[in-house]
Amino acid sequence: MQELINKALNGNVRSIARIISIVENESQFTEEIMKTMYPHSGNAHIIGVTGSPGAGKSTLVDKLIESSKADGKNVGVIAVDPTSPFSGGAILADRIRMQRHAVDPAVYIRSMGTRGSLGGLSRSTYEAALILDACGKDVVFIETVGVGQSEVDIMKIADTVCLALVPGMGDDIQIMKAGIMEIADILVINKSDRDGSEKIVAEVQTMLDLLKGKNWVPPVLKTVAEKGTGVKELSNKILCHKEFLQTDPEGRNRKLRQLTVEIEAILQRELAKLTEHQWGQHKDEQLMEKLLNRETDPYTVAGKILEDTLLNTPTRD
């Protein structure tokens, strides 16, 4: 294992891919891998790209990869797909185009699933980003399809979050925007050659007025990613935001918030394992029958399991 980790840390692409797969499968080696990787991480600029469905996020990322490569950067990409046990995983047409970069040794692209069909980013997405960072990528893009919790989760790992919107969406979508607006560092109105582009810019600006006085007020940029229009400006703004984080106290605060969330997430996973185990010990037909007949209740059962978890879990002392 240590040899594989070392190869990955030296930038060997096949080793990186294997390491990510091992972590993705939640193997017993995950903790060892992550503990070894961690001291080497912290150098990459992690850029989240999220937004409404149909906003052209993949095309934007495709153009941003081009731009990063032109600057001589070593690029990692994590493309997050919603996992559906029903459809057996969806393939997004736009993603196929992005794959043209995959033959380039300076670009590593990885598709990953979400936590359940509409769930947030899985732990392994965080871990894969950290691994790519530790293994020498200068820039890591994380693209999430904008359907739910994954949009919120992106701010738990990215240094810079780009939120892509498009002109001509319905009212419910506007509400969705209101929810995710607060996570954006940069707002991108893509497909801005469409009707309604000025309207959405104005709406977004009105919302952003509420942020006035903050050290960083998200800029609003218009792009037409398909034609490459506005992509250079977007790349520049992303770099501006990176510099902002390096010089403003907000950069440090953001890192502190992310660390807190990170530790809580690891705790949650470990606790889930413990309770699952204890619940497995308690769960039998008799108990379930009593629950179904309402002779006992979930609160009483959970209380008992909790007590047993705390009493019976062996510790390392």
Place this chain on the structure above:
Amino acid sequence: MQELINKALNGNVRSIARIISIVENESQFTEEIMKTMYPHSGNAHIIGVTGSPGAGKSTLVDKLIESSKADGKNVGVIAVDPTSPFSGGAILADRIRMQRHAVDPAVYIRSMGTRGSLGGLSRSTYEAALILDACGKDVVFIETVGVGQSEVDIMKIADTVCLALVPGMGDDIQIMKAGIMEIADILVINKSDRDGSEKIVAEVQTMLDLLKGKNWVPPVLKTVAEKGTGVKELSNKILCHKEFLQTDPEGRNRKLRQLTVEIEAILQRELAKLTEHQWGQHKDEQLMEKLLNRETDPYTVAGKILEDTLLNTPTRD
């Protein structure tokens, strides 16, 4: 407290409202309330209505309330709004119309927030549904705005899940559908007087073909809720599904799955409280500084907190 609970159990609307508020604020009384309520629950038919943004879910629920009232049913409604700290909570225009039922003593309508801006259903949504059930509602509708995890969570509590779709949505939305299709007991193509209605019915049918051979294959219904078209048929199908659950082993299995999820959720909440406390004890500037400098890592820190939680939490023994 016991007096208030008794009044609520006897159907007093103001007491029910107060009890739900107490539970929503996660007070010390939550456990007592829920333990008292639990044996009285299990009689209501809990119906989830979810679906894509703009699918007309509120209008559908509004018509279904009418239909239930006409059958002499005592109705509870929980309307779940995405909570946004940024916009300070969104008001949905459609919801206002539904409020016309609120003056009717046989209908109780309650708005509740989600867990964070795009998160899943909060624990208190489950608890409110159970309270309405225990307090004598025959039917409880839970309407979720279809933006994320709350769509998935609805199947953890509802007996019958109606998924509303509309003709003429983009490709990304179709993928979203693929993810949520598996949670639906009944598929409703609303606004079916629009162009593309046959196309979406065909698409949905193709997906449903994968479920062939199951004891319940979700029916696909066309409605125009605004005009009331197809609402009677939908009400009937909902009753059919209720009967199915009462006679088929799947009904019992579903309840068992929901109980398991319920107990796990309570355990998670209680454990989160414990680790939060321990994390609060550990978290100091020195530790955060070491994390920022990568002298330690989140995995090591989480391991230490977990150990201390298990060692130092007093149990009732």
